[in-house]
Amino acid sequence: MGKIVSIHSFxxxxxxxxxxxxxxxxxxxxxxxxxxxxxxxxxSPGIHVLFGLDENSMGKTLNDYLYGKCAIREVAYNxxxxxxxxxxxxQLAGKNLWLIPSSIRGRxxxxxxxxxxxxxxxxxxxxxxxxxxxxxxxFIDTHPxxxxxxxLSIAISDAxxxxxxxxxxxxxxxxxxxDIARSLDVANLLLMVNxxxxxxxxxxxxxxQIEKAYHAPLTGILPLNFDxxxxxxxxxxxxxxPDHEWSRELRKVAAAILAVE
Amino acid sequence: MSDEIIRLKKAFMFQGLPEDVLAALxxxxxxxALTQGETLFNTGDEGDALYIIDEGWVKVTRQxxxxxxxxxxxxxxxxTIGEMSLLDQEPRSANVVALSxxxxxxxxxxxxxxxxxxxxxxxxxxxxxxxxxxxxxxxYFQKMGEWSRKIAEGDYSFMExxxxxxxxxxxSDEEKASQMLSAFFLMVKGVxxxxxxxxxxxxxxxxxxxEKKRRQEFEELTQTEFYTKLKIQxxxxxxxxxxxxx
Numbered sequence: 001m002g003k004i005v006s007i008h009s010f011x012x013x014x015x016x017x018x019x020x021x022x023x024x025x026x027x028x029x030x031x032x033x034x035x036x037x038x039x040x041x042x043x044s045p046g047i048h049v050l051f052g053l054d055e056n057s058m059g060k061t062l063n064d065y066l067y068g069k070c071a072i073r074e075v076a077y078n079x080x081x082x083x084x085x086x087x088x089x090x091q092l093a094g095k096n097l098w099l100i101p102s103s104i105r106g107r108x109x110x111x112x113x114x115x116x117x118x119x120x121x122x123x124x125x126x127x128x129x130x131x132x133x134x135x136x137x138x139f140i141d142t143h144p145x146x147x148x149x150x151x152l153s154i155a156i157s158d159a160x161x162x163x164x165x166x167x168x169x170x171x172x173x174x175x176x177x178x179d180i181a182r183s184l185d186v187a188n189l190l191l192m193v194n195x196x197x198x199x200x201x202x203x204x205x206x207x208x209q210i211e212k213a214y215h216a217p218l219t220g221i222l223p224l225n226f227d228x229x230x231x232x233x234x235x236x237x238x239x240x241x242p243d244h245e246w247s248r249e250l251r252k253v254a255a256a257i258l259a260v261e
Numbered sequence: 262m263s264d265e266i267i268r269l270k271k272a273f274m275f276q277g278l279p280e281d282v283l284a285a286l287x288x289x290x291x292x293x294a295l296t297q298g299e300t301l302f303n304t305g306d307e308g309d310a311l312y313i314i315d316e317g318w319v320k321v322t323r324q325x326x327x328x329x330x331x332x333x334x335x336x337x338x339x340x341t342i343g344e345m346s347l348l349d350q351e352p353r354s355a356n357v358v359a360l361s362x363x364x365x366x367x368x369x370x371x372x373x374x375x376x377x378x379x380x381x382x383x384x385x386x387x388x389x390x391x392x393x394x395x396x397x398x399x400x401y402f403q404k405m406g407e408w409s410r411k412i413a414e415g416d417y418s419f420m421e422x423x424x425x426x427x428x429x430x431x432x433s434d435e436e437k438a439s440q441m442l443s444a445f446f447l448m449v450k451g452v453x454x455x456x457x458x459x460x461x462x463x464x465x466x467x468x469x470x471x472e473k474k475r476r477q478e479f480e481e482l483t484q485t486e487f488y489t490k491l492k493i494q495x496x497x498x499x500x501x502x503x504x505x506x507x
Contacts, residue, residue: 001502123498146482155495171468176478183483184495201466209468 002034002135004126005257006157010173012144014163015194017041018228019250020141021050022238023161025089026254028080028097029239033136033258036076036129038062038100040122040153041143042112045102049234051079052089053101061103065125066117072125073132075100088239098133119152126156137257146180154181159188159260161219161253165195166206171213178214188260189216192253195224198245219256220249263287268366272313273339274386282380289372295319295359301342306353308346310369314338317363321355329448332441334397335360341390347373401438408446417450 007020020037028035039047039062048058059077064070076098083093103109130138140157142150154160160181164170174191181189191210196203207218225246228237238247265287269275275283292315295301301312304323314336321334321342333355336342346353347370368376377384411419420443482488 120494123494148487151482151488151491155491156498166466166468168468172470172474175470175475176482179475179479180482183479184492185499201464205465206468209466213468213470 002036002130002138003158003260004130004138004140004153004156005159005161005260006140006142006153007161007163008142008150008154008177009144009163009170010146010177011170012044014144014165014170015222015228016144016163017047017141018050018237019161019163019192019194019222019253020139021047022236022247022250023254023257024097024137024139025092025236025239026251027137027139027258028095029091030251030254031258032095034096034134036098036100036133036135036138038126038129038138038140039102040140040149042102042117042149043109043143045104045109047141048099048101048104050236051077051099052082052084052234053077053099055104058101058104061101061108062125063103063108063112066121067111068121072100072128076129076133077101088235088237088241091239092236096133098129098135100129116148119148122149123152123156146177151180151184154186155184157186159190159257160186161190161192161257163192163194164210166193166197166201171210174214178216189214190253190256190260191216191218193218193221196221198223217256220253222246222249222253265290265292268292268315269313271315271339272341272366273390274313274341274383276386277382278380282376286368286372286376289375290366290368293365293367295363295365297359297362299359301357301359301365302353303356304353308343308351308353310367311344311347311373312342312357312365312367314340314342315364315366318360319357319363319365320360321357323355331445333401334394334441335437341387344373344387344391397434397438400434401441404435404438404442408442412446412449412453417453420446420450 005023007016007023009016017039024035024037027033037047037051039045041047042063048054060070060075062075065072065075077100079089079097079099080092080095083095084090126138126140129135140153142153144150154177162174162177162181164174178189191214193203193206193210203221207221210218223245225237225244227241227244228246237244238250241247263284266280266283269278269283269286269290275286278286290313293312295317301319302308316338318335318337319342320332321336322330322332324330342357343353345351377387408419411417
Protein backbone atom coordinates (compact mmCIF):
# COMPACT_ATOMS: atom_id res chain seq x y z
CA MET A 1 0.00 0.00 0.00
CA GLY A 2 1.38 3.39 -1.03
CA LYS A 3 2.25 6.02 1.49
CA ILE A 4 0.65 9.45 1.68
CA VAL A 5 3.09 12.25 2.46
CA SER A 6 1.64 15.71 3.06
CA ILE A 7 3.85 18.76 2.75
CA HIS A 8 2.60 21.63 4.81
CA SER A 9 3.54 24.98 6.25
CA PHE A 10 1.65 27.15 8.68
CA UNK A 11 2.15 30.31 6.63
CA UNK A 12 2.52 30.80 2.88
CA UNK A 13 5.78 31.63 1.15
CA UNK A 14 7.86 28.88 2.69
CA UNK A 15 8.67 27.29 -0.68
CA UNK A 16 6.18 24.47 -0.20
CA UNK A 17 5.27 23.81 -3.85
CA UNK A 18 8.89 23.89 -4.97
CA UNK A 19 9.86 21.52 -2.18
CA UNK A 20 6.99 19.15 -2.99
CA UNK A 21 7.80 19.07 -6.71
CA UNK A 22 11.50 18.44 -6.03
CA UNK A 23 10.83 15.71 -3.45
CA UNK A 24 8.45 13.96 -5.82
CA UNK A 25 10.93 14.18 -8.69
CA UNK A 26 13.77 12.85 -6.53
CA UNK A 27 11.62 9.99 -5.30
CA UNK A 28 10.56 9.01 -8.82
CA UNK A 29 13.97 9.50 -10.41
CA UNK A 30 16.59 8.51 -7.86
CA UNK A 31 14.63 5.93 -5.89
CA UNK A 32 12.71 4.73 -8.98
CA UNK A 33 9.38 4.79 -7.13
CA UNK A 34 5.89 5.23 -8.53
CA UNK A 35 4.90 8.70 -7.39
CA UNK A 36 1.83 10.92 -7.52
CA UNK A 37 1.67 14.62 -6.69
CA UNK A 38 -1.64 16.23 -5.79
CA UNK A 39 -2.12 19.96 -5.70
CA UNK A 40 -4.74 20.47 -3.01
CA UNK A 41 -3.89 24.14 -2.76
CA UNK A 42 -7.08 24.75 -4.73
CA UNK A 43 -7.26 28.42 -3.73
CA SER A 44 -3.85 29.28 -5.16
CA PRO A 45 -2.53 26.42 -7.29
CA GLY A 46 1.04 26.60 -8.54
CA ILE A 47 2.91 23.33 -8.64
CA HIS A 48 1.80 22.51 -12.21
CA VAL A 49 4.15 25.21 -13.58
CA LEU A 50 7.18 23.35 -12.23
CA PHE A 51 6.14 20.26 -14.17
CA GLY A 52 5.72 22.24 -17.40
CA LEU A 53 1.91 22.49 -17.46
CA ASP A 54 0.12 25.70 -18.43
CA GLU A 55 -3.51 26.66 -18.95
CA ASN A 56 -3.49 25.41 -22.54
CA SER A 57 -1.87 22.06 -21.90
CA MET A 58 -3.86 21.36 -18.74
CA GLY A 59 -6.66 18.89 -19.30
CA LYS A 60 -9.06 17.81 -16.58
CA THR A 61 -8.35 19.04 -13.07
CA LEU A 62 -8.94 18.05 -9.47
CA ASN A 63 -11.84 20.52 -9.46
CA ASP A 64 -13.59 18.51 -12.19
CA TYR A 65 -13.27 15.38 -10.09
CA LEU A 66 -14.44 17.08 -6.88
CA TYR A 67 -17.62 18.34 -8.58
CA GLY A 68 -18.37 14.94 -10.04
CA LYS A 69 -17.49 15.71 -13.66
CA CYS A 70 -14.89 12.97 -14.15
CA ALA A 71 -13.03 10.11 -12.52
CA ILE A 72 -9.83 10.90 -10.61
CA ARG A 73 -7.82 8.68 -12.98
CA GLU A 74 -8.66 11.05 -15.85
CA VAL A 75 -7.06 13.96 -14.02
CA ALA A 76 -3.65 12.32 -13.55
CA TYR A 77 -1.14 13.91 -15.93
CA ASN A 78 1.76 11.64 -16.80
CA UNK A 79 4.87 13.77 -16.29
CA UNK A 80 7.22 11.00 -17.46
CA UNK A 81 5.48 10.85 -20.86
CA UNK A 82 5.56 14.59 -21.38
CA UNK A 83 9.10 15.32 -20.17
CA UNK A 84 10.91 18.18 -21.94
CA UNK A 85 13.83 17.45 -24.19
CA UNK A 86 16.22 19.67 -22.26
CA UNK A 87 16.59 21.07 -18.73
CA UNK A 88 16.32 19.24 -15.44
CA UNK A 89 12.85 17.86 -16.22
CA UNK A 90 14.19 15.92 -19.20
CA GLN A 91 15.58 13.42 -16.67
CA LEU A 92 12.01 12.48 -15.74
CA ALA A 93 11.35 10.95 -19.17
CA GLY A 94 9.92 7.48 -18.77
CA LYS A 95 9.64 7.78 -14.98
CA ASN A 96 6.50 6.88 -13.10
CA LEU A 97 5.39 10.31 -11.98
CA TRP A 98 1.87 11.71 -12.18
CA LEU A 99 0.56 15.17 -11.36
CA ILE A 100 -3.02 15.84 -10.26
CA PRO A 101 -3.34 19.58 -10.90
CA SER A 102 -5.88 22.04 -9.57
CA SER A 103 -7.72 24.32 -11.94
CA ILE A 104 -6.20 27.71 -12.56
CA ARG A 105 -9.43 29.12 -14.01
CA GLY A 106 -10.75 32.01 -11.91
CA ARG A 107 -14.36 30.80 -12.13
CA UNK A 108 -13.49 27.34 -10.85
CA UNK A 109 -11.34 28.71 -8.05
CA UNK A 110 -14.11 31.05 -6.91
CA UNK A 111 -16.59 28.16 -6.89
CA UNK A 112 -14.39 26.31 -4.43
CA UNK A 113 -14.10 29.43 -2.28
CA UNK A 114 -17.87 29.99 -2.41
CA UNK A 115 -19.25 26.50 -2.07
CA UNK A 116 -16.39 24.47 -0.68
CA UNK A 117 -16.31 20.80 -1.61
CA UNK A 118 -16.84 17.40 -0.12
CA UNK A 119 -13.62 16.47 1.64
CA UNK A 120 -14.85 12.89 1.83
CA UNK A 121 -14.77 12.78 -1.95
CA UNK A 122 -11.20 14.12 -1.94
CA UNK A 123 -10.21 11.31 0.39
CA UNK A 124 -11.88 8.68 -1.84
CA UNK A 125 -10.15 10.10 -4.89
CA UNK A 126 -6.72 9.92 -3.28
CA UNK A 127 -7.23 6.33 -2.15
CA UNK A 128 -8.40 5.40 -5.68
CA UNK A 129 -5.34 7.04 -7.21
CA UNK A 130 -3.00 5.05 -5.00
CA UNK A 131 -4.57 1.75 -5.97
CA UNK A 132 -5.22 2.52 -9.69
CA UNK A 133 -1.74 3.87 -10.39
CA UNK A 134 -0.13 1.44 -7.92
CA UNK A 135 1.65 4.35 -6.28
CA UNK A 136 4.45 3.91 -3.79
CA UNK A 137 4.14 7.53 -2.70
CA UNK A 138 1.46 10.18 -2.99
CA PHE A 139 2.72 13.67 -2.18
CA ILE A 140 0.11 16.26 -1.24
CA ASP A 141 0.93 19.93 -1.71
CA THR A 142 -1.42 21.43 0.87
CA HIS A 143 -2.87 24.89 1.33
CA PRO A 144 -1.07 26.86 4.07
CA UNK A 145 -2.82 27.22 7.41
CA UNK A 146 -5.21 24.70 8.89
CA UNK A 147 -8.47 24.73 6.94
CA UNK A 148 -10.69 21.66 6.48
CA UNK A 149 -8.95 20.30 3.34
CA UNK A 150 -5.58 20.64 5.02
CA UNK A 151 -6.80 18.95 8.20
CA LEU A 152 -8.08 16.10 6.02
CA SER A 153 -4.75 15.81 4.20
CA ILE A 154 -2.96 15.65 7.54
CA ALA A 155 -5.45 13.14 8.92
CA ILE A 156 -4.95 10.64 6.10
CA SER A 157 -1.15 11.04 5.90
CA ASP A 158 1.39 8.41 6.81
CA ALA A 159 3.98 11.14 7.06
CA UNK A 160 3.71 14.88 7.43
CA UNK A 161 6.57 17.15 6.43
CA UNK A 162 6.29 20.61 7.95
CA UNK A 163 8.33 23.38 6.36
CA UNK A 164 9.27 26.39 8.43
CA UNK A 165 11.48 29.39 8.00
CA UNK A 166 13.86 30.32 10.82
CA UNK A 167 11.65 32.99 12.36
CA UNK A 168 9.42 33.48 15.36
CA UNK A 169 6.04 33.36 13.56
CA UNK A 170 6.76 30.09 11.79
CA UNK A 171 8.12 28.63 15.01
CA UNK A 172 4.85 29.41 16.80
CA UNK A 173 2.61 28.25 13.94
CA UNK A 174 4.49 24.99 13.54
CA UNK A 175 3.83 24.19 17.21
CA UNK A 176 0.07 24.20 16.57
CA UNK A 177 0.43 22.09 13.41
CA UNK A 178 2.54 19.58 15.33
CA ASP A 179 -0.14 19.36 18.05
CA ILE A 180 -2.83 18.76 15.42
CA ALA A 181 -0.78 16.08 13.66
CA ARG A 182 -0.23 14.26 16.96
CA SER A 183 -3.91 14.57 17.83
CA LEU A 184 -4.75 12.99 14.45
CA ASP A 185 -2.27 10.14 15.09
CA VAL A 186 0.05 10.88 12.15
CA ALA A 187 2.72 8.23 12.57
CA ASN A 188 5.66 10.14 11.14
CA LEU A 189 6.35 13.79 11.68
CA LEU A 190 9.27 15.36 9.81
CA LEU A 191 10.53 18.93 9.79
CA MET A 192 12.44 20.99 7.29
CA VAL A 193 13.81 24.52 7.46
CA ASN A 194 13.78 26.49 4.23
CA UNK A 195 15.07 29.95 3.31
CA UNK A 196 17.85 29.87 5.90
CA UNK A 197 20.23 32.77 5.23
CA UNK A 198 23.66 31.12 4.91
CA UNK A 199 26.05 31.78 7.83
CA UNK A 200 23.60 34.10 9.53
CA UNK A 201 22.70 31.90 12.46
CA UNK A 202 24.22 29.04 14.35
CA UNK A 203 22.21 26.33 12.59
CA UNK A 204 23.51 23.52 14.76
CA UNK A 205 21.95 25.29 17.72
CA UNK A 206 18.77 25.98 15.73
CA UNK A 207 18.40 22.28 14.89
CA UNK A 208 18.75 21.32 18.55
CA GLN A 209 16.16 23.92 19.54
CA ILE A 210 13.64 22.82 16.89
CA GLU A 211 13.98 19.12 17.60
CA LYS A 212 13.66 19.70 21.32
CA ALA A 213 10.59 21.91 20.91
CA TYR A 214 8.68 19.59 18.54
CA HIS A 215 10.12 16.15 19.36
CA ALA A 216 10.53 15.45 15.65
CA PRO A 217 13.60 15.18 13.41
CA LEU A 218 14.76 18.19 11.42
CA THR A 219 15.63 16.48 8.16
CA GLY A 220 17.26 19.37 6.29
CA ILE A 221 18.17 23.04 6.46
CA LEU A 222 17.76 24.47 2.97
CA PRO A 223 19.40 27.80 2.23
CA LEU A 224 17.66 30.90 0.97
CA ASN A 225 18.05 30.41 -2.75
CA PHE A 226 17.81 33.39 -5.08
CA ASP A 227 18.35 31.16 -8.10
CA UNK A 228 15.29 29.16 -7.07
CA UNK A 229 13.17 32.25 -6.45
CA UNK A 230 14.22 33.47 -9.87
CA UNK A 231 13.70 30.03 -11.48
CA UNK A 232 12.89 31.63 -14.81
CA UNK A 233 12.89 28.28 -16.57
CA UNK A 234 10.23 26.98 -14.13
CA UNK A 235 12.26 23.82 -13.84
CA UNK A 236 12.70 21.22 -11.10
CA UNK A 237 15.63 22.94 -9.39
CA UNK A 238 17.32 19.90 -7.81
CA UNK A 239 17.40 18.17 -11.19
CA UNK A 240 18.71 21.21 -13.04
CA UNK A 241 21.27 22.12 -10.32
CA PRO A 242 22.13 18.91 -8.46
CA ASP A 243 25.33 20.32 -6.92
CA HIS A 244 23.68 23.35 -5.35
CA GLU A 245 23.58 23.37 -1.53
CA TRP A 246 19.78 23.63 -1.69
CA SER A 247 19.60 20.44 -3.78
CA ARG A 248 22.01 18.60 -1.49
CA GLU A 249 19.91 19.40 1.58
CA LEU A 250 16.70 18.54 -0.29
CA ARG A 251 18.07 15.07 -1.03
CA LYS A 252 18.54 14.58 2.72
CA VAL A 253 14.86 15.36 3.23
CA ALA A 254 13.94 12.97 0.40
CA ALA A 255 16.07 10.26 2.02
CA ALA A 256 14.30 10.79 5.36
CA ILE A 257 10.91 10.38 3.66
CA LEU A 258 12.06 7.20 1.94
CA ALA A 259 13.22 5.86 5.31
CA VAL A 260 9.71 6.19 6.79
CA GLU A 261 8.33 2.75 7.59
CA MET B 262 93.55 11.91 1.01
CA SER B 263 92.50 12.12 4.64
CA ASP B 264 88.86 11.94 5.71
CA GLU B 265 89.05 15.55 6.81
CA ILE B 266 90.07 16.72 3.34
CA ILE B 267 87.30 14.69 1.70
CA ARG B 268 84.77 16.31 4.02
CA LEU B 269 86.06 19.82 3.38
CA LYS B 270 85.92 19.22 -0.37
CA LYS B 271 82.17 18.75 -0.09
CA ALA B 272 81.66 22.24 1.36
CA PHE B 273 80.26 24.62 -1.25
CA MET B 274 82.49 27.40 0.11
CA PHE B 275 85.71 25.43 -0.48
CA GLN B 276 84.91 24.02 -3.88
CA GLY B 277 87.83 24.24 -6.31
CA LEU B 278 90.49 24.65 -3.60
CA PRO B 279 93.71 22.66 -4.22
CA GLU B 280 94.44 19.77 -1.88
CA ASP B 281 97.39 21.43 -0.15
CA VAL B 282 95.17 24.35 0.91
CA LEU B 283 92.50 21.93 2.12
CA ALA B 284 95.18 20.00 4.04
CA ALA B 285 96.26 23.23 5.77
CA LEU B 286 92.62 24.09 6.48
CA UNK B 287 92.00 20.63 7.91
CA UNK B 288 94.46 21.47 10.68
CA UNK B 289 92.30 24.43 11.71
CA UNK B 290 88.81 22.86 11.88
CA UNK B 291 87.25 20.84 14.70
CA UNK B 292 84.61 18.28 13.88
CA UNK B 293 81.66 18.46 16.29
CA ALA B 294 78.79 16.02 16.75
CA LEU B 295 75.27 17.31 17.45
CA THR B 296 72.42 15.15 18.68
CA GLN B 297 68.91 15.77 17.40
CA GLY B 298 67.41 18.83 19.12
CA GLU B 299 70.76 20.13 20.34
CA THR B 300 71.32 23.87 20.01
CA LEU B 301 74.42 24.96 18.11
CA PHE B 302 73.97 28.62 19.03
CA ASN B 303 71.25 31.08 20.08
CA THR B 304 70.26 34.56 18.94
CA GLY B 305 72.42 37.11 20.76
CA ASP B 306 75.34 34.73 21.45
CA GLU B 307 78.78 36.02 20.64
CA GLY B 308 79.89 34.57 17.32
CA ASP B 309 83.53 33.58 17.00
CA ALA B 310 83.25 30.63 14.61
CA LEU B 311 81.43 29.50 11.48
CA TYR B 312 80.20 25.98 10.80
CA ILE B 313 80.16 23.80 7.73
CA ILE B 314 77.54 21.07 7.85
CA ASP B 315 79.07 17.71 7.12
CA GLU B 316 76.15 15.37 7.83
CA GLY B 317 72.56 15.86 8.90
CA TRP B 318 70.17 18.84 8.92
CA VAL B 319 69.74 21.94 11.08
CA LYS B 320 66.99 24.54 11.27
CA VAL B 321 67.53 28.29 11.47
CA THR B 322 64.83 29.98 13.53
CA ARG B 323 63.91 33.18 15.34
CA GLN B 324 61.45 33.72 18.15
CA UNK B 325 58.73 36.33 18.16
CA UNK B 326 57.81 38.38 21.23
CA UNK B 327 55.53 35.64 22.56
CA UNK B 328 58.26 33.05 22.17
CA UNK B 329 56.65 31.36 19.13
CA UNK B 330 59.15 30.01 16.67
CA UNK B 331 59.40 31.34 13.13
CA UNK B 332 61.27 28.98 10.82
CA UNK B 333 63.66 30.90 8.55
CA UNK B 334 65.56 28.13 6.81
CA UNK B 335 66.75 24.55 6.85
CA UNK B 336 70.36 23.76 5.99
CA UNK B 337 72.06 20.49 5.12
CA UNK B 338 75.36 18.93 4.02
CA UNK B 339 77.81 21.31 2.31
CA UNK B 340 76.15 24.50 3.55
CA THR B 341 77.86 27.09 5.77
CA ILE B 342 76.17 28.75 8.76
CA GLY B 343 77.28 31.38 11.23
CA GLU B 344 79.59 33.31 8.88
CA MET B 345 77.66 36.58 9.32
CA SER B 346 78.80 37.15 12.88
CA LEU B 347 82.40 36.60 11.87
CA LEU B 348 82.17 39.19 9.12
CA ASP B 349 80.23 41.95 10.87
CA GLN B 350 81.26 41.07 14.44
CA GLU B 351 77.67 41.40 15.64
CA PRO B 352 76.00 38.81 17.89
CA ARG B 353 74.23 35.79 16.34
CA SER B 354 71.08 36.81 14.40
CA ALA B 355 69.22 33.50 14.72
CA ASN B 356 69.02 30.20 16.58
CA VAL B 357 70.43 27.03 15.02
CA VAL B 358 69.16 23.67 16.27
CA ALA B 359 69.93 20.19 14.93
CA LEU B 360 66.91 18.62 13.17
CA SER B 361 68.64 15.23 13.14
CA UNK B 362 71.83 13.84 14.56
CA UNK B 363 74.46 15.85 12.70
CA UNK B 364 78.15 16.62 12.30
CA UNK B 365 79.53 20.11 11.72
CA UNK B 366 83.04 21.41 11.12
CA UNK B 367 83.89 24.41 13.25
CA UNK B 368 86.29 27.08 11.91
CA UNK B 369 87.33 29.89 14.29
CA UNK B 370 87.71 33.53 13.39
CA UNK B 371 91.54 33.60 13.12
CA UNK B 372 91.70 30.58 10.84
CA UNK B 373 88.89 31.95 8.71
CA UNK B 374 90.52 35.35 8.12
CA UNK B 375 93.90 33.76 7.47
CA UNK B 376 92.27 31.69 4.74
CA UNK B 377 90.50 34.71 3.24
CA UNK B 378 93.83 36.58 3.07
CA UNK B 379 95.49 33.72 1.22
CA UNK B 380 92.67 32.67 -1.08
CA UNK B 381 90.52 35.25 -2.83
CA UNK B 382 88.59 32.37 -4.47
CA UNK B 383 87.29 31.36 -0.99
CA UNK B 384 86.06 34.93 -0.53
CA UNK B 385 84.30 34.65 -3.91
CA UNK B 386 82.71 31.34 -2.84
CA UNK B 387 81.52 32.95 0.37
CA UNK B 388 80.04 35.89 -1.51
CA UNK B 389 78.26 33.45 -3.85
CA UNK B 390 76.71 31.53 -0.96
CA UNK B 391 75.59 34.75 0.72
CA UNK B 392 74.07 35.98 -2.56
CA UNK B 393 72.10 32.78 -2.86
CA UNK B 394 70.89 33.22 0.70
CA UNK B 395 69.82 36.77 -0.09
CA UNK B 396 67.88 35.53 -3.07
CA UNK B 397 66.13 33.04 -0.80
CA UNK B 398 65.24 35.87 1.61
CA UNK B 399 63.85 37.81 -1.32
CA UNK B 400 61.65 34.88 -2.28
CA TYR B 401 60.64 34.45 1.36
CA PHE B 402 59.44 38.02 1.67
CA GLN B 403 57.78 37.98 -1.71
CA LYS B 404 55.75 34.91 -0.63
CA MET B 405 54.95 36.48 2.68
CA GLY B 406 53.67 39.64 0.98
CA GLU B 407 51.68 37.66 -1.58
CA TRP B 408 50.01 35.44 1.03
CA SER B 409 49.34 38.31 3.41
CA ARG B 410 47.51 40.07 0.60
CA LYS B 411 45.46 36.94 -0.13
CA ILE B 412 44.52 36.60 3.52
CA ALA B 413 43.48 40.26 3.60
CA GLU B 414 41.14 39.38 0.71
CA GLY B 415 39.81 36.39 2.65
CA ASP B 416 41.40 33.83 0.31
CA TYR B 417 42.92 30.91 2.23
CA SER B 418 42.91 28.50 -0.68
CA PHE B 419 46.69 28.64 -1.12
CA MET B 420 47.14 26.83 2.21
CA GLU B 421 45.87 23.62 0.65
CA UNK B 422 48.45 23.79 -2.14
CA UNK B 423 51.55 23.76 0.09
CA UNK B 424 53.46 20.57 -0.62
CA UNK B 425 55.68 18.94 1.99
CA UNK B 426 59.39 19.11 1.12
CA UNK B 427 60.88 16.01 -0.49
CA UNK B 428 64.24 16.78 1.13
CA UNK B 429 67.68 17.20 -0.42
CA UNK B 430 68.52 19.89 -2.93
CA UNK B 431 65.75 19.12 -5.40
CA UNK B 432 63.40 21.64 -3.77
CA SER B 433 63.29 25.07 -5.35
CA ASP B 434 63.68 28.21 -3.24
CA GLU B 435 60.00 28.85 -3.76
CA GLU B 436 59.01 25.42 -2.43
CA LYS B 437 61.31 25.86 0.53
CA ALA B 438 60.02 29.36 1.34
CA SER B 439 56.39 28.12 1.06
CA GLN B 440 57.06 25.31 3.47
CA MET B 441 58.87 27.54 5.98
CA LEU B 442 56.05 30.07 5.97
CA SER B 443 53.22 27.56 6.13
CA ALA B 444 53.36 27.17 9.90
CA PHE B 445 53.01 30.89 10.35
CA PHE B 446 50.07 31.17 7.95
CA LEU B 447 48.32 28.14 9.44
CA MET B 448 48.37 30.07 12.70
CA VAL B 449 46.74 33.05 10.97
CA LYS B 450 44.05 30.73 9.61
CA GLY B 451 43.43 29.43 13.13
CA VAL B 452 42.89 32.99 14.34
CA UNK B 453 40.38 33.59 11.59
CA UNK B 454 38.42 30.43 12.39
CA UNK B 455 38.30 31.34 16.06
CA UNK B 456 36.99 34.78 15.22
CA UNK B 457 34.32 33.34 12.94
CA UNK B 458 33.14 30.90 15.57
CA UNK B 459 32.87 33.77 18.06
CA UNK B 460 30.88 35.75 15.52
CA UNK B 461 28.53 32.81 14.98
CA UNK B 462 27.80 32.59 18.69
CA UNK B 463 26.61 36.19 18.60
CA UNK B 464 24.08 35.27 15.91
CA UNK B 465 22.32 32.57 17.88
CA UNK B 466 18.61 32.65 17.10
CA UNK B 467 16.52 31.93 20.14
CA UNK B 468 12.93 31.01 19.39
CA UNK B 469 10.19 30.86 21.96
CA UNK B 470 6.71 29.39 21.84
CA UNK B 471 3.81 31.21 23.49
CA GLU B 472 2.24 28.15 25.12
CA LYS B 473 -1.03 29.89 26.02
CA LYS B 474 -1.60 31.01 22.44
CA ARG B 475 -0.65 27.53 21.26
CA ARG B 476 -3.31 25.89 23.48
CA GLN B 477 -5.96 28.41 22.48
CA GLU B 478 -5.41 27.87 18.75
CA PHE B 479 -5.39 24.11 19.17
CA GLU B 480 -8.69 24.21 21.06
CA GLU B 481 -10.32 26.47 18.48
CA LEU B 482 -9.36 24.08 15.72
CA THR B 483 -10.30 20.85 17.44
CA GLN B 484 -13.57 21.81 19.15
CA THR B 485 -15.62 21.62 15.96
CA GLU B 486 -17.98 19.00 14.68
CA PHE B 487 -15.82 18.63 11.55
CA TYR B 488 -12.73 17.84 13.58
CA THR B 489 -14.48 15.29 15.80
CA LYS B 490 -15.77 13.48 12.69
CA LEU B 491 -12.41 13.73 10.96
CA LYS B 492 -10.63 12.15 13.90
CA ILE B 493 -13.01 9.19 13.82
CA GLN B 494 -12.73 8.87 10.01
CA UNK B 495 -8.95 9.06 10.14
CA UNK B 496 -8.88 6.35 12.76
CA UNK B 497 -11.15 4.10 10.70
CA UNK B 498 -9.12 4.73 7.57
CA UNK B 499 -5.85 3.82 9.24
CA UNK B 500 -7.46 0.69 10.67
CA UNK B 501 -8.70 -0.29 7.21
CA UNK B 502 -5.29 0.20 5.67
CA UNK B 503 -3.69 -1.83 8.45
CA UNK B 504 -6.21 -4.62 7.79
CA UNK B 505 -5.41 -4.47 4.05
CA UNK B 506 -1.72 -4.88 4.79
CA UNK B 507 -2.24 -7.94 6.95
